[in-house]
Amino acid sequence: MRLKFYxxxxxxxxxxxxxxxxxxxxxxxxxxxxxxxxxxxxEAKIDDQYLDEEKESINSLVNEISKSVESLINSxxxxxxxxxxxxNQNG
Numbered sequence: 001m002r003l004k005f006y007x008x009x010x011x012x013x014x015x016x017x018x019x020x021x022x023x024x025x026x027x028x029x030x031x032x033x034x035x036x037x038x039x040x041x042x043e044a045k046i047d048d049q050y051l052d053e054e055k056e057s058i059n060s061l062v063n064e065i066s067k068s069v070e071s072l073i074n075s076x077x078x079x080x081x082x083x084x085x086x087x088n089q090n091g
Contacts (some may be wrong), residue, residue, distance in 0.1 A: 001034035005058055006047035017045065039073055041066050 004015040014026040017033055024030055025070050037086045046055050053078070 001031075001040075002042035002045055003031070003062065004045040005050065007049040035065070037067055040069055047082040 002017045041080040
């Protein structure tokens, strides 16, 4: 999943791009669902109309989201591994 940022007549727009090549209107809940299903977020696709500072800000935000998601997924994987180990020991 990745986010697509583009401008049209100085208005900013964001779309959600899914792994199935669907383009969805931006919605925070939908973004979270897609990140969860894809187990991460890819680098944003940013229109050339954005200034370098704007691109840096967007990339920084996406990187922070990515790091947070990665740590949550790693934490969940550790919990699942502990559960599996515990089940195997108990029998």
